[in-house]
Amino acid sequence: MVANNFDELKALPRDKVAGKIVLFNYSFDKQMAAGGHGGDAYGEAVVYRGDGPSAAARQGAVACLIRSVGGADYRLPHTGQTKYADDAPKIPAGALTAEDADLIVDLVRQGQVKMKLTLTPQQLPDVESYNVIGDIKGSEHPEQIIIVSGHLDSWDLGTGAVDDGAGVAVSMEAANLIQKLHLKPKRTIRMIAWMNEENGLAGSKQYEKDHREEWSNHFAAMETDGGAGHPIGINIKGKFEIKKLLAPVLAVLQESGAGGTNFAEHVGADIEPMEKADVPAFSPIQDSRFYFNYHHTAADTLDKIVPKELAENSAVVAVVTYALANMEQPLPR
Ligand SMILES: [Zn+2]
Known part of the structure; x- marks a missing residue:
C-alpha cells in the first residue's frame, strides 16, 4: 500500500x-x-x-x-x-x-499489487579505520586550532565525488594554498578528513573523545560537505557579532560573489560536537540546486565536479581559514 x-x-x-x-x-x-x-x-x-x-x-x-x-x-x-x-x-x-x-x-x-523483494545489503563487522589529520602549526598561538575539514568516506553506490570527496579536496587545497602563498598563520590550521560520517560519525566521535578537554582552544571549525557547487558565501553557526568581525573578510569574498552570510543552527555533521560546545562553526554556502541529483546515487562520480567551482570553494575556505587564524581578537561564544 x-x-x-x-x-x-x-x-x-x-x-x-x-x-x-x-x-x-x-x-x-x-x-x-x-x-x-x-x-x-x-x-x-x-x-x-x-x-x-x-x-x-x-x-x-x-x-x-x-x-x-x-x-x-x-x-x-x-x-x-x-x-x-x-x-x-x-x-x-x-x-x-x-x-x-x-x-x-x-x-x-x-488493484492489488504483489511484490517480491530481493534485498542484498548486510551489516558487516566494524574494521579499524582512521581520521586523516594534518596541522600547519600556528606561529603565535600554536595551541589554538582552526579546523578545516570534509569526510573521507561515502555512501556506496557511486565513488563519493560530490559527497564528500569534494569537501576533502577543498579543505586540503585550502591548506595547500595558504602554504603555497607562504602565509604564516598565527593559530594552528588543522585539516581533517573525517572517517565514517555516513554510517554513524565514528571519526567525529573519536575526535571528540580525544580532544573535548581542548574545546576552549578550538578557535573555530569548518566543514565542507555540500558538494562542489559555486560558493556564494559562508554559513555561520555562532553569535551574530561574528558577522561584524568578519566584515573585512566578507568584503574580499564579495569580489567573487561569495560575500553572503547565513546564520544556521547546524553547519556540519562531523563538527557537530564542537558546535554543541559553542565553538564557532562555518561552512561555505554552495549552489545546492543539483547536488541532490547525484548525492547517494550511482551517479556521484568525478565527472559531476566542475573544476572551476571546486577551485572557487577552495579559495573561499582558504580566505576564511586564514582570516580566522590571524584574527586579532577571539570570536565570541
Ligand atoms: Zn556528506
Whole structure:
C-alpha cells in the first residue's frame, strides 16, 4: 500500500497495513531545490528514509519501500541510512527510483499489487579505520586550532565525488594554498578528513573523545560537505557579532560573489560536537540546486565536479581559514 506521508499512514487502521509492504511516496521538492534550497528539500524528504521503516513496522507492515529522497532523474535510486527505532520490529527496507515509485502508485490505483523483494545489503563487522589529520602549526598561538575539514568516506553506490570527496579536496587545497602563498598563520590550521560520517560519525566521535578537554582552544571549525557547487558565501553557526568581525573578510569574498552570510543552527555533521560546545562553526554556502541529483546515487562520480567551482570553494575556505587564524581578537561564544 501507498502512503504519501506519515499522516496518511497513521490515518490508516492497523489491519489495512498489517502484512503489507508500505511504499512511502513523498516527492522530493524539485522546485525548492531549483530555488537554491536543496538542503531544505532534502531535509523534508529524508525523514521518510530515516524513520519510515519503523513507522511502517509499528502499524504491522512487513517491509517498507521509500521513494528516492533526492532529485535524481534517469531512474537512479537514492539510498542512505535508516534508523530503526527500539519500539518497532526491524523490517526490511529499500529505496525505489522516482520513476518506479510512480509506476507502483499507478498499479496500486488499479488493484492489488504483489511484490517480491530481493534485498542484498548486510551489516558487516566494524574494521579499524582512521581520521586523516594534518596541522600547519600556528606561529603565535600554536595551541589554538582552526579546523578545516570534509569526510573521507561515502555512501556506496557511486565513488563519493560530490559527497564528500569534494569537501576533502577543498579543505586540503585550502591548506595547500595558504602554504603555497607562504602565509604564516598565527593559530594552528588543522585539516581533517573525517572517517565514517555516513554510517554513524565514528571519526567525529573519536575526535571528540580525544580532544573535548581542548574545546576552549578550538578557535573555530569548518566543514565542507555540500558538494562542489559555486560558493556564494559562508554559513555561520555562532553569535551574530561574528558577522561584524568578519566584515573585512566578507568584503574580499564579495569580489567573487561569495560575500553572503547565513546564520544556521547546524553547519556540519562531523563538527557537530564542537558546535554543541559553542565553538564557532562555518561552512561555505554552495549552489545546492543539483547536488541532490547525484548525492547517494550511482551517479556521484568525478565527472559531476566542475573544476572551476571546486577551485572557487577552495579559495573561499582558504580566505576564511586564514582570516580566522590571524584574527586579532577571539570570536565570541
Ligand atoms: Zn556528506
